[in-house]
């Protein structure tokens with residue numbers, strides 16, 4: 439399980455007309471653990487909600503920076519941060535976890551929509567520092583919605599940022615086929631934003647012959663299950679370390695069954711979007727239902743299962759606990 443950290447809200451300020459930047463410093467005055475672009479933290483809000491937010495800005499400073507968009511359909515986290523959280527308040531957070539790391543590349547294209555700018559702004563800073571050429575396309579509804587505008591707008595030596603506003607006819611739908619270049623081996627694409635946006639990126643990329651291994655994305659939203667989604671058949675979960683085994687009924691998750699039997703499970707989002715509960719699988723066929731792993735990871739020889747939501751196609755799943 440990720441180490442828990444106690445932090446203080448050191449500052450909050452507007453980013454565009456819809457988002458708030460929040461700076462966090464260690465409560466004990468010590469340096470916070472290091473992180474790399476693409477990392478996120480779990481923020482445990484005093485209202486009982488846990489939310490995942492990407493770290494942004496420059497790695498290696500004394501503080502962590504997150505940026506939170508105001509969601510009209512907030513499940514509570516965004517509303518709490520915008521309306522209740524104040525500088526000076528203490529929060530518990532997880533140490534950073536990175537499921538969206540930068541890979542070695544000759545050139546990088548960053549495609550951000552809305553608040554999806556947060557991990558990609560950190561990536562742009564890292565690419566600039568390492569001398570890797572990049573282009574950041576940042577799609578917003580209106581220019582006034584954009585966060586980190588002065589930071590991303592100019593002064594790059596190795597890259598460029600172009601802000602596209604839908605209200606000016608520059609929607610992702612209109613732009614993506616020209617903004618996404620033809621595929622080649624040394625070029626990688628990173629995308630973050632609403633699920634529909636990232637699905638569109640993958641569609642356009644597939645049409646241009648991109649290999650899935652060169653397109654990287656991250657979403658902090660659960661994919662809605664189909665209305666008639668079946669939770670699945672009963673199967674057995676077995677612990678590789680002890681051989682203990684328990685049935686997982688259709689109305690319970692693997693995590694629930696393990697917890698009921700006294701097995702510690704590192705849970706956070708409980709929606710398959712954060713990666714906290716990913717556990718190696720030694721035997722069995724996983725019915726993957728998380729959105730945190732890529733299609734390649736879900737079909738790789740060495741697989742992990744999200745204990746909070748995934749199930750099994752085989753009668754038994756042997757896991758690395």
Ligand code: FES
Pocket residue numbers: 704705706707708709710711712713714715716728730744745746747
């Ligand atoms: S707890 Fe977040 S993916 Fe399972």
